[in-house]
Amino acid sequence: MNDVLVRIKRAVLAGRYAFSEKARLEMEVDGLTELDVAESILNAVAIYKAIRSTSRSRSGRKERL
Numbered sequence: 001m002n003d004v005l006v007r008i009k010r011a012v013l014a015g016r017y018a019f020s021e022k023a024r025l026e027m028e029v030d031g032l033t034e035l036d037v038a039e040s041i042l043n044a045v046a047i048y049k050a051i052r053s054t055s056r057s058r059s060g061r062k063e064r065l
Helices: 001-015 021-030 034-043
Strands: none
Touching: 001 034, 021 034
């Protein structure tokens, strides 16, 4: 398992995480709760891909997803 994923899982287990407003909006649209997201992270076996967002709502900066 990827070292980054292990660190992320440890942070989630310790409750050291926060959701951005954008994440909360996306969770609401998808009908997900904080528990759903935490459970998904804890059950993940790998991180397959990271992409850079090119959302029109962002002014200049690209967001790493």
